[in-house]
Amino acid sequence: MPYTFKRLDAFAGYASGMPSPAYYQWMWEHGLEGAAHRALQQVMQRLRDKKLPASTADLMAVHLRAQGLARLRGHESRCAPTGSTR
Numbered sequence: 001m002p003y004t005f006k007r008l009d010a011f012a013g014y015a016s017g018m019p020s021p022a023y024y025q026w027m028w029e030h031g032l033e034g035a036a037h038r039a040l041q042q043v044m045q046r047l048r049d050k051k052l053p054a055s056t057a058d059l060m061a062v063h064l065r066a067q068g069l070a071r072l073r074g075h076e077s078r079c080a081p082t083g084s085t086r
Contacts, residue, residue: 023035023039026038044059
């Protein structure tokens with residue numbers, strides 16, 4: 001019986017669900033870096049769909065913040081900007 005990710009999400013109130021099932025599906029299909037890119041794309045698209053300001057500069061700031069947090073936690077960044085090299 002198929003269910004939507006929203007119905008399976010524990011954050012949406014489904015007690016037996018897992019947190020952020022769509023993200024885990026993206027990780028399975030695209031790896032960690034691909035999932036990070038997909039998540040940011042979805043956030044930016046939702047903001048723009050709701051007519052909220054979401055510029056390219058905002059996206060760049062999110063990338064920098066994610067990289068800084070990763071370094072603080074001793075992890076390599078999984079959210080490198082598209083087209084950048086590691």
